[in-house]
Amino acid sequence: MAGSPPTRRVVETIQLLSETDEPRTIAQIADTLGITRPTMSAILAELDSAGWVVRDSSRGYRVGAAVAGLSRSGPGESSMVTPDVIAVMEELAAETGCGTTLSRFTADRMTVVGKVHSQTRPVPGLGLGQSLTVGYPAGAAVMAMRGEDEQAAWAGAHGADPDRRHGVLDVVRALGYAAYRPASSDASLVESLADLLGAVGPMLIDPAVRRSATRQLSELSSRAYRLDDLNTRSPLPLSYLAAPVAQRGSTDYELQLGVLRSAVPAAERTDLGRALVEAASRVSALW
Incomplete structure (x- = not known):
């Protein structure tokens, strides 16, 4: 060979x-x-x-x-992402046509521990093993499983009032996942940035330029939907879906689906959410 x-x-x-x-x-x-x-x-x-x-x-x-x-083998690190977990992520990517990531959340950071590209579009953003400082509404799928005090601190640090916080977390409790979007005026720009980062890949040789584009994409996809927002038959812009993954009785992980489209019909939104929740449940069972 x-x-x-x-x-x-x-x-x-x-x-x-x-x-x-x-x-x-x-x-x-x-x-x-x-x-x-x-x-x-x-x-x-x-x-x-x-x-x-x-x-x-x-x-x-x-x-x-x-x-x-890569050499650390403690619980909750990259060693948890076994071939069986990757297989679930690959099946999810194949079924949905979307890239998927598995990320661990601490108090204020997100670290990517697993990543699978779809055949049609790579997952732009953080690479495997990279971490980023995050805050409300990122991590909503994890925070929906936490106590009231921790939820209030998470949202309050970013000026979110209780009504808004409860609205975001209610989506996770009702549907099993959080849904994110860009500002409405930037919906098409999300697709453009995602296509750029995915297509250029390693040929975007200036790391600073790539990081800048990735940060911009993150900012454009950091608004969380509430149930009232999603209760429409009209197509909606959809950046990411994120479902909680349980590990040994605690929920520190999210399985994320990179939809990154400016208009997703209601029926397709439902199908994407169902596929994600089922995959997250399978990963939880493996852990």
Whole structure:
């Protein structure tokens, strides 16, 4: 078997950076491995996006936190994402045509521990192992399972009044998932940004540009629906759906479906939600 030269280049890059204490520039890595500099730039940009490498102020690269995280085996870390869990996520992506992620939420951070692209559209945003500071309404699926005091602190830190908070959490209690959208005027922009990030992929070689576009996409998809909003037969913009996943009696995880469309018909919204809730239940059973 000849293997995969592109994969081998990635492996060799990680091995090289793991074996040195000093940051290496693109030129140094490319010359050492016998890879062209443009190809090396594309490889490092994708690894940077996923948190596998980081670039310092001198433009040198070193191994990132996501690689170190692969060796941790404590509960709730990436070791929980077994092949069986990935298989459930792959089935969900195939059924819905949407990419899916599995994320862990702490008090104010979200960390991606599993990620599966669909055949039609990749999942833009954080890479595997990366984390992001988040707040209301992100994490609503998890917070719906928490106590009143914790819910109030979660929403209150971002100025959400109790009525709004209860409205968002009631969606999770009634439907089994939270639903997110962009501002109505930005609905088509979400699709454009998602298509851009998905299509360009590793060729968007400036990590700062990719991070900026990802942050913009996150901001455009951070508004949560309430039941009254969803109770319509009209198509609605839909960014993400998120369902809680239980693990050993606690709920710290969400299974997320990246719909990223400006108009989703009511019947399809129902089908997407049903598929997501069923998949989240299967992951919970595996844990």
